[in-house]
Amino acid sequence: MTKKEKKAELKAVKRKKREEEDNNDSDADVVQQSKKKKKKKKAQKLGHDRFGVILPFSAIHFNDYHSFESQLYSFPLSDDVKQLRKLACCNIRDPNSSPTPNPLPRSVSSISPSDLPTQITTTLSCLPFSTLNPVQRSFIPLSLSRSSSTRYLVNAPTGTGKTLAYLVPLLAARDSMSSLVIVPTRELCNQVVKMAKAICKKVRVAKAVGGEDREEQVERFESNRVELVVGTPGRVKDLMSMPVCANFMSRTGVLVLDEVDVLCSKNFSDDISEVAGMLRGRGLWGFSATAGKGVRDVIGEDAVFLKCASEGKGGEESKEREAMKTNKGGVDKFKEVEMLEEGLGAGATEAAEAGTEATEATEATSGTSPEPLPLPTLPPTITQILHVTSSHKRPKKLLHILPKILSCAGLRRKPQCMVFFSTIRELKEVSRFLDRNGGEAGIPPHAPLHGDIRQDVRTKTLSNFRAGKFQLLLCTDVAGRGVDVKGLKYCMLYDFPPSLETWVHRSGRVGRGGNGKEGIEGVVYSFFERKWRKLAPDVKTMLEGAGQWIDPNLKELVEGKKKKKGKKEKKEKKESGGSEGGGGGEEVPKGIVKSREELAEEIAEGNAMDDDEFGALFRPKIKFKRTNVTEMSDDEDNDDDDEE
Numbered sequence: 141m142t143k144k145e146k147k148a149e150l151k152a153v154k155r156k157k158r159e160e161e162d163n164n165d166s167d168a169d170v171v172q173q174s175k176k177k178k179k180k181k182k183a184q185k186l187g188h189d190r191f192g193v194i195l196p197f198s199a200i201h202f203n204d205y206h207s208f209e210s211q212l213y214s215f216p217l218s219d220d221v222k223q224l225r226k227l228a229c230c231n232i233r234d235p236n237s238s239p240t241p242n243p244l245p246r247s248v249s250s251i252s253p254s255d256l257p258t259q260i261t262t263t264l265s266c267l268p269f270s271t272l273n274p275v276q277r278s279f280i281p282l283s284l285s286r287s288s289s290t291r292y293l294v295n296a297p298t299g300t301g302k303t304l305a306y307l308v309p310l311l312a313a314r315d316s317m318s319s320l321v322i323v324p325t326r327e328l329c330n331q332v333v334k335m336a337k338a339i340c341k342k343v344r345v346a347k348a349v350g351g352e353d354r355e356e357q358v359e360r361f362e363s364n365r366v367e368l369v370v371g372t373p374g375r376v377k378d379l380m381s382m383p384v385c386a387n388f389m390s391r392t393g394v395l396v397l398d399e400v401d402v403l404c405s406k407n408f409s410d411d412i413s414e415v416a417g418m419l420r421g422r423g424l425w426g427f428s429a430t431a432g433k434g435v436r437d438v439i440g441e442d443a444v445f446l447k448c449a450s451e452g453k454g455g456e457e458s459k460e461r462e463a464m465k466t467n468k469g470g471v472d473k474f475k476e477v478e479m480l481e482e483g484l485g486a487g488a489t490e491a492a493e494a495g496t497e498a499t500e501a502t503e504a505t506s507g508t509s510p511e512p513l514p515l516p517t518l519p520p521t522i523t524q525i526l527h528v529t530s531s532h533k534r535p536k537k538l539l540h541i542l543p544k545i546l547s548c549a550g551l552r553r554k555p556q557c558m559v560f561f562s563t564i565r566e567l568k569e570v571s572r573f574l575d576r577n578g579g580e581a582g583i584p585p586h587a588p589l590h591g592d593i594r595q596d597v598r599t600k601t602l603s604n605f606r607a608g609k610f611q612l613l614l615c616t617d618v619a620g621r622g623v624d625v626k627g628l629k630y631c632m633l634y635d636f637p638p639s640l641e642t643w644v645h646r647s648g649r650v651g652r653g654g655n656g657k658e659g660i661e662g663v664v665y666s667f668f669e670r671k672w673r674k675l676a677p678d679v680k681t682m683l684e685g686a687g688q689w690i691d692p693n694l695k696e697l698v699e700g701k702k703k704k705k706g707k708k709e710k711k712e713k714k715e716s717g718g719s720e721g722g723g724g725g726e727e728v729p730k731g732i733v734k735s736r737e738e739l740a741e742e743i744a745e746g747n748a749m750d751d752d753e754f755g756a757l758f759r760p761k762i763k764f765k766r767t768n769v770t771e772m773s774d775d776e777d778n779d780d781d782d783e784e
């Protein structure tokens with residue numbers, strides 16, 4: 141027998157053995173295997189977003205998070221926290237009632253200093269605001285009234301003060317336990333640290349952030365009893381597994397994941413899993429403006445889910461309510477009081493009365509399959525001007541729009557604008573384009589902010605922008621989430637993001653602060669390229685849900701008419717041998733002799749166009765007021781079918 145034949149025979153024997161083993165599998169094994177398959181399928185499902193590109197939620201096993209009941213850490217509560225718990229309990233139904241063993245607090249509509257424990261009042265008195273926002277009014281008493289090991293998932297619109305909502309209880313309980321806050325970006329980390337110090341000067345806070353001196357960060361743990369750590373996933377994992385941090389970790393009662401949906405995504409899942417594994421049995425608080433059902437399935441079905449919508453503005457409230465109902469994502473709770481009543485549900489109240497542990501009934505959809513994921517919600521206080529366009533037209537449109545919004549005649553503070561890009565390459569290209577043409581068009585100097593820039597320069601750039609030292613910031617998503625620039629009114633999405641969640645977060649850089657009712661208004665101008673046509677139906681639904689203006693081209697894109705129409709027109713033009721004038725009824729204004737392609741080439745080369753050419757092609761009548769948005773006419777820009 142040759143070697144080859146021997147090998148083949150061995151293979152055949154092995155195969156036969158395997159087949160026999162398979163046949164011998166008991167029914168139980170088969171059931172187990174099918175269960176495993178189902179589990180795998182479910183995990184894969186969670187790993188898929190609406191379009192196969194966004195937020196691939198990772199297989200972080202938060203569901204096992206609380207299976208270690210025996211290891212549950214019970215931290216001795218400080219008197220202050222006990223007092224707040226008592227207060228929260230009394231607030232449930234009747235302020236004079238005695239506290240129930242398992243408190244379900246309503247939101248505290250007005251927190252009067254005399255009601256509150258000193259530690260909380262000291263913390264709150266450092267805030268520069270007179271009232272608390274809905275998410276703060278709801279979450280602060282709720283978190284302090286329940287076991288520190290409770291898991292929460294809190295969804296409230298961008299810019300509504302979620303950072304304070306988690307910092308206040310953490311800082312109030314700092315005598316009893318330490319806390320770990322993880323955020324996705326360095327910029328956000330610095331911001332949270334600054335805010336923590338602003339509301340509690342004495343807090344011993346340490347950073348665990350990439351891009352900064354690691355040794356210095358380690359030293360901080362050697363020399364001090366650290367009460368609060370704020371960091372980014374990689375460095376947190378790195379430091380927290382060091383012996384020097386063991387003491388801090390053993391005292392840590394709560395892990396906060398700010399921007400939880402992105403932290404649960406593939407990019408960060410390994411680091412987060414590892415840190416979560418070190419903190420089994422402690423509290424887990426997830427916060428995001430776009431945390432919904434998908435994230436909840438990862439965090440655990442039994443987590444308390446709070447969804448908080450903005451209160452809306454006066455007379456517009458009912459309109460917004462109505463509009464929101466049409467949103468697939470379904471803002472089902474409109475005010476924080478409703479949120480808690482619905483969030484905790486009748487079952488929970490009964491359980492509270494019986495003195496047993498309540499299981500929080502959350503969304504009506506609880507327990508059903510996460511498919512399809514609900515749409516994120518656009519903050520209604522922000523005006524969205526989404527403009528369907530072609531890639532090559534964007535630079536010139538930028539030249540047209542930016543001078544209008546950045547002109548500061550008669551204004552005390554110069555208006556500022558953040559322009560978002562999805563790639564550093566694109567950002568650099570536009571930056572060069574603005575260097576060449578911006579001055580002539582009346583655009584003030586700009587600065588870039590992206591991941592290729594050294595961290596100290598990034599920090600300096602952002603702080604200068606915050607201080608109003610320059611008006612125009614070109615940035616990637618390093619500044620897309622959580623970053624707070626006070627008074628920022630304008631934001632542009634030069635690249636429309638592949639994820640609707642990212643759209644919501646980038647948009648949320650404007651219109652921040654206020655007390656819910658008096659949110660500062662902001663305007664977001666997005667270029668929606670035709671290559672994103674797959675997103676168009678959801679984009680339209682979200683715009684409608686927030687009561688925004690809809691570009692007729694977007695409607696056409698959704699209805700699928702545009703393509704046919706464009707093709708027909710192109711064919712007609714070809715047949716008639718007519719000059720290029722653009723589809724959708726666009727006429728070539730007199731005096732323009734160049735074709736669109738020629739103009740596009742010029743744009744790409746950065747050559748300035750003369751006024752007529754410019755005006756004829758890019759003349760949207762933009763009024764940056766919500767009521768007038770519908771006046772924005774886009775006839776001139778009725779793109780033909782020039783797809784990218």
Ligand SMILES: Nc1ncnc2c1ncn2[C@@H]1O[C@H](COP(=O)(O)OP(=O)(O)OP(=O)(O)O)[C@@H](O)[C@H]1O
Binds near residue numbers: 270
């Ligand atoms: N009660 C309040 N009244 C007025 N302004 C507030 C209040 N609470 C927070 N703010 C301000 O609102 C702004 C936004 O707060 P914060 O950054 O916490 O928002 P956020 O909800 O975390 O937003 P994002 O989802 O974008 O991260 C900050 O400038 C903050 O100082």
